[in-house]
Amino acid sequence: MLPYMSGQDDQLPDDEIARRMERGIRRFLKTPPQPHGKNPKSPPPKPKERPALRGRAHKDKTQS
Numbered sequence: 001m002l003p004y005m006s007g008q009d010d011q012l013p014d015d016e017i018a019r020r021m022e023r024g025i026r027r028f029l030k031t032p033p034q035p036h037g038k039n040p041k042s043p044p045p046k047p048k049e050r051p052a053l054r055g056r057a058h059k060d061k062t063q064s
Contacts, residue, residue, distance in 0.1 A: 012020075
């Protein structure tokens, strides 16, 4: 348990709250913006390869 916290009270001293908030704000301001959405590091999708066209398969139809 931290020395400045008592067993019954979970409140931090004001100076500790201010110190933590300042540290968080500094970290927030130093961090570059991160892109959201699709993963920008992933390579673009490869086009699907299609089998060569063989033409239509004609079935013999007999006229009756």
